[in-house]
Amino acid sequence: MTEMKKVSEMSSEEIKEAVKQNYKRVAQPSGGSCCPSPSAEQTEQTSSSCCGPEAKASDPRTSYAEELGYSVRDMPESATESFAGCGNPVAVASLKEGEVVLDLGSGAGLDMFHAARRVGETGRVIGVDMTPAMIEKAKYGAEQLGLENVEFRLGDIEDLPVEDGSVDVIISNCVINLAPDKGKVFEEAYRVLRPGGRVMVSDIVLETPLPEDVHDDISYYAGCIGGAILKEEYLQLMRDVGFEDVWIVEEAGCGPAVSAKIAAYKPK
Ligand SMILES: C[S@@+](CC[C@H](N)C(=O)[O-])C[C@H]1O[C@@H](n2cnc3c(N)ncnc32)[C@H](O)[C@@H]1O
Numbered sequence: 001m002t003e004m005k006k007v008s009e010m011s012s013e014e015i016k017e018a019v020k021q022n023y024k025r026v027a028q029p030s031g032g033s034c035c036p037s038p039s040a041e042q043t044e045q046t047s048s049s050c051c052g053p054e055a056k057a058s059d060p061r062t063s064y065a066e067e068l069g070y071s072v073r074d075m076p077e078s079a080t081e082s083f084a085g086c087g088n089p090v091a092v093a094s095l096k097e098g099e100v101v102l103d104l105g106s107g108a109g110l111d112m113f114h115a116a117r118r119v120g121e122t123g124r125v126i127g128v129d130m131t132p133a134m135i136e137k138a139k140y141g142a143e144q145l146g147l148e149n150v151e152f153r154l155g156d157i158e159d160l161p162v163e164d165g166s167v168d169v170i171i172s173n174c175v176i177n178l179a180p181d182k183g184k185v186f187e188e189a190y191r192v193l194r195p196g197g198r199v200m201v202s203d204i205v206l207e208t209p210l211p212e213d214v215h216d217d218i219s220y221y222a223g224c225i226g227g228a229i230l231k232e233e234y235l236q237l238m239r240d241v242g243f244e245d246v247w248i249v250e251e252a253g254c255g256p257a258v259s260a261k262i263a264a265y266k267p268k
Contacts, residue, residue: 006216007226012180015221016156019178020131022222027082027108027133075113076144078137082108085173086224086259087202090114092249098122099168102192104157104185104201105129105175109138109150115171116147125150126167128157158184162192172201174259177228178221186241196268199243200261205231208256225257238264 007015090111095101095118103112106127115125127150129135135152142150155161157172158181170189179185189199206228209215220226229237231248238246243264250261 004218007218007221008216010218015180015218015227016130018218019222022219023084023107023131024133026084027131027137029081075110076141078144079108079110079113079141082134082137083110084108084224085111085202086204087173087250087252087261089171089173089200089202089261090118092261092263093169093171093198093200095119095123095169100166101125101169101171102160102162102167103127104160104170104172104189105178106138106152107134107173107175109141109152111171111173112138112150113141113145113147116142116145116150119149121149123149126153126162127151128153128155128160128162130154130156158188160188160192164191165194167192168194168197170197170199170201172203174203174224176201177204177224180227182229182234183237183240186238186243190241190243190266193266195266197266199238199264200249202259202261203234204228204257205234205260205262206256207231207258210256228257231258231260235262238262242266 005014010018084107093115095115097120099119100123101115101119103115103125106112106129109127112125112127116123119125127138129138129152132154135154138152153161157175158179170193176182176185193199204224209230210226210228214220215226217226235246244267246262246264248260249263252259
């Protein structure tokens, strides 16, 4: 059996390639979830994220329906079967008619579709994802819904294919933990937001450091746990690029890895 390379020995490009391959699989029909199969010991060490015993928290058929006040049965199966989020940023983003929304790591498009309904015909939702199979799947879902206010861009959230100051709200669901350079993601988010614009992301953050074997395991990294950083470090990285009023709106889970909804504002 070939030994897998440790994450700490991989370049950023190698990590991103492994993440891409994982989400190419998740984009297939019945491609499975984002999560690796943990050993019993690792489950104990990491419990409570999208990969822990509370995995139903990321099931769009339960949490989304409750939080958004309508059924996800209205959504195409292509979007729900490949959903890989760990929260529901749209539920707390207070989106308004006419706003321009950017979804970082939009996957099969479920959050974009909810957002598109909220911002209406005068608004627009842009999704950026680096996995071509996810972009294709999200485009298919948008066609099924007949949405004309959504747009999909293949790209890296560390180098956004988006104009400076052109976005009102940034959402993201369980993606920033996957970026090797999270500071760069926040710099880019700050650049593309208009003054006074806001961020509302769901992501996995850590209460305490992960055991080294979990942190160094690429399947855990691609499964949204291994790349997660300490909560305070995450918030500080956002403040460092200029965001203010950075705070945790909600938090779920009880292990070292928790799912948090995080808000931040670009000064006016
Ligand atoms: C855990 S999934 C979440 C997808 C979606 N937000 C959802 O809630 O279903 C992570 C997604 O982020 C994308 N992704 C990961 N790292 C990325 C990066 N550096 N740039 C762009 N997309 C990225 C993956 O291709 C994948 O579609």
